[in-house]
Amino acid sequence: xxxxxxxxxxxxxxxxxxxxxxxxxxxxxxxxxxxxxxxxxxxxxxxxxxxxxxxxxxxxxxxxxxxxxxxxxxxxxxxxxxxxxxxxxxxxxxxxxxxxxxxxxxxxxxxxxxxxxxxxxxxxxxxxxxxxxxxxxxxxxxxxxxxxxxxxxxxxxxxxxxxxxxxxxxxxxxxxxxxxxxxxxxxxxxxxxxxxxxxxxxxxxxxxxxxxxxxxxxxxxxxxxxxxxxxxxxxxxxxxxxxxxxxxxxxxxxxxxxxxxxxxxxxxxxxxxxxxxxxxxxxxxxxxxxxxxxxxxxxxxxxxxxxxxxxxxxxxxxxxxxxxxxxxxxxxxxxxxxxxxxxxxxxxxxxxxxxxxxxxxxxxxxxxxxxxxxxxxxxxxxxxxxxxxxxxxxxxxxxxxxxxxxxxxxxxxxxxxxxxxxxxxxxxxxxxxxxxxxxxxxxxxxxxxxxxxxxxxxxxxxxxxxxxxxxxxxxx
Amino acid sequence: xxxxxxxxxxxxxxxxxxxxxxxxxxxxxxxxxxxxxxxxxxxxxxxxxxxxxxxxxxxxxxxxxxxxxxxxxxxxxxxxxxxxxxxxxxxxxxxxxxxxxxxxxxxxxxxxxxxxxxxxxxxxxxxxxxxxxxxxxxxxxxxxxxxxx
Numbered sequence: 128x129x130x131x132x133x134x135x136x137x138x139x140x141x142x143x144x145x146x147x148x149x150x151x152x153x154x155x156x157x158x159x160x161x162x163x164x165x166x167x168x169x170x171x172x173x174x175x176x177x178x179x180x181x182x183x184x185x186x187x188x189x190x191x192x193x194x195x196x197x198x199x200x201x202x203x204x205x206x207x208x209x210x211x212x213x214x215x216x217x218x219x220x221x222x223x224x225x226x227x228x229x230x231x232x233x234x235x236x237x238x239x240x241x242x243x244x245x246x247x248x249x250x251x252x253x254x255x256x257x258x259x260x261x262x263x264x265x266x267x268x269x270x271x272x273x274x275x276x277x278x279x280x281x282x283x284x285x286x287x288x289x290x291x292x293x294x295x296x297x298x299x300x301x302x303x304x305x306x307x308x309x310x311x312x313x314x315x316x317x318x319x320x321x322x323x324x325x326x327x328x329x330x331x332x333x334x335x336x337x338x339x340x341x342x343x344x345x346x347x348x349x350x351x352x353x354x355x356x357x358x359x360x361x362x363x364x365x366x367x368x369x370x371x372x373x374x375x376x377x378x379x380x381x382x383x384x385x386x387x388x389x390x391x392x393x394x395x396x397x398x399x400x401x402x403x404x405x406x407x408x409x410x411x412x413x414x415x416x417x418x419x420x421x422x423x424x425x426x427x428x429x430x431x432x433x434x435x436x437x438x439x440x441x442x443x444x445x446x447x448x449x450x451x452x453x454x455x456x457x458x459x460x461x462x463x464x465x466x467x468x469x470x471x472x473x474x475x476x477x478x479x480x481x482x483x484x485x486x487x488x489x490x491x492x493x494x495x496x497x498x499x500x501x502x503x504x505x506x507x508x509x510x511x512x513x514x515x516x517x518x519x520x521x522x523x524x525x526x527x528x529x530x531x532x533x534x535x536x537x538x539x540x541x542x543x544x545x546x547x548x549x550x551x552x553x554x555x556x557x558x559x560x561x562x563x564x565x566x567x568x569x570x571x572x573x574x575x576x577x578x579x580x581x582x583x584x585x586x587x588x589x590x591x592x593x594x595x596x597x598x599x600x601x602x603x
Numbered sequence: 604x605x606x607x608x609x610x611x612x613x614x615x616x617x618x619x620x621x622x623x624x625x626x627x628x629x630x631x632x633x634x635x636x637x638x639x640x641x642x643x644x645x646x647x648x649x650x651x652x653x654x655x656x657x658x659x660x661x662x663x664x665x666x667x668x669x670x671x672x673x674x675x676x677x678x679x680x681x682x683x684x685x686x687x688x689x690x691x692x693x694x695x696x697x698x699x700x701x702x703x704x705x706x707x708x709x710x711x712x713x714x715x716x717x718x719x720x721x722x723x724x725x726x727x728x729x730x731x732x733x734x735x736x737x738x739x740x741x742x743x744x745x746x747x748x749x750x751x752x
Contacts, residue, residue, distance in 0.1 A: 538674035540648055540737060541617075548613035556648050570649025570672060599617075600675070601626070 200580035214551040214585045219368050219529050219576035221418045231481030232474050258473045261480035265428045268483040270404035275462040279476050282427035283395040284314040286414035290391050291318035293439040294360050301327035304357040309335040310367040310563040315393040335566040339370035339519040343378050361390045365397035369560040370519030371529030380409025400527045402491045405430045422482035426475035436462050443468040494579040501577050505530055508590045531572040537600045539573040545596035551589050615727040624679035629686050634670035643744035645736050650677050652741050654748055664688050676734050681741035683722050693752045700742050707735045
């Protein structure tokens with residue numbers, strides 16, 4: 128069995144993957160792929176929440192951790208472990224859940240279930256503690272400076288709808304502009320469009336280019352023609368769910384900062400793949416979905432700058448979000464409760480926290496590193512398939528985890544259906560980004576998207592199936 | 604889930620005749636002379652179809668032509684429909700369409716399509732809930748554009 132004697136940034140040529148997976152056991156003897164500057168290597172160091180993955184710690188620092196490419200993270204995901212033949216490459220739609228998350232949700236109901244923030248008995252305290260600890264975990268994960276800035280949602284869609292409503296109430300009037308990207312998921316498009324319609328404002332799109340990137344020169348153009356003065360809110364996806372484009376957030380955030388325009392960052396597709404530090408990224412709001420980072424469906428959170436959140440009106444009203452209720456007037460609870468009306472989804476918060484702890488236990492950078500190898504291999508191999516058009520940025524550094532493609536003369540539905548026959552799960556369609564598809568002049572694509580539990584073997588299976596689909600539907 | 608079943612439903616969906624209609628669609632024509640609002644779209648996948656129906660002097664469907672972009676299932680379905688409806692009255696065509704759509708929705712047994720030739724094979728689509736819309740697109744469009752009885 129060949130060790131993967133890879134250096135940083137190199138793809139090992141030999142096939143590493145299925146042969147090493149779960150049921151076949153792991154090759155403990157092969158040397159690790161190392162993250163960061165490698166120093167002394169300790170084999171088999173235990174990782175919090177880790178089952179069966181030997182991480183390698185190079186030193187005591189956070190970045191000195193690495194997950195070997197031929198270790199199977201799939202062992203930790205019961206659905207994947209139970210279906211060793213399944214190649215799951217629809218991670219941009221949702222990820223599978225590690226046992227740590229499933230256990231945390233079940234444990235919450237078995238041991239701590241009670242309504243939160245209300246009663247004084249011990250069980251209610253335990254439930255409240257579980258919920259607030261989950262908030263602390265999200266705060267740590269995002270690098271926020273206070274739990275007051277973390278609001279639980281049922282996902283990015285709810286977070287964006289809340290922000291579109293509340294910010295437009297606060298800031299938007301007739302003739303104002305909301306500036307968004309043109310590659311947005313419908314969830315970061317339609318809420319702003321509707322807010323603009325309600326307020327008599329205008330929705331302005333940062334133009335897209337044919338490689339799935341944005342034309343940032345547009346910012347200068349609207350600064351010189353005066354339209355910039357009318358921009359009151361900006362919103363952008365960090366990573367495009369349709370093409371994997373990593374958008375240049377810093378350029379927009381700096382532009383917004385100079386004008387005191389709040390910037391909403393839809394991080395649904397970046398949080399699973401990139402380390403996020405809200406204090407550094409320059410946005411005023413960061414929104415994400417829990418289910419795309421190994422957490423439960425219906426979980427999610429957003430971070431907002433306290434100075435904005437304080438000023439914004441509540442979106443939903445009812446229990447918990449109030450301070451004093453009188454027939455003629457109600458005052459609001461303090462942050463973050465002002466924005467969390469009603470009994471929250473504690474199960475989702477606890478599960479999300481377990482998922483983020485799982486990621487932090489593995490090491491965000493170690494996961495990213497592992498995924499990076501997969502990404503480079505995926506792009507190289509897809510580009511080598513005859514008759515395959517890969518959409519999105521050419522340079523791998525401008526792209527994360529998402530690979531949208533079409534086979535010449537073959538509809539994406541047919542390709543995806545063939546892949547399904549080969550037990551390779553990909554998405555096909557417009558990926559909830561019709562404007563982005565129109566921009567490319569295509570109705571739909573097949574989309575394969577990675578998570579760190581994927582293997583080089585998964586990619587080979589995808590490529591084999593894609594070639595099979597091309598043969599099946601036949602050169603036309 | 605591991606694809607170990609021997610009878611793979613994939614082969615039910617992509618029968619040879621369906622692929623033949625896809626690769627060699629019957630009555631597919633350039634209908635760019637029709638207005639844009641004549642386009643019927645399946646918004647979930649971006650497939651489109653345009654239809655043109657010519658009636659003869661006796662009130663029978665003389666010719667059906669279609670244009671558009673779609674997957675194998677939606678293209679084959681439009682192609683088969685364009686052959687099948689010829690010679691019918693509007694009333695017969697409407698009733699035929701309604702039966703076919705019921706089969707797709709799983710409300711009627713696919714067996715009732717057996718005497719309809721190639722079309723019977725499309726009944727297999729009912730096993731693929733996410734593909735029913737593909738097969739139904741041209742038929743829904745036809746329901747909309749057929750003249751009043």
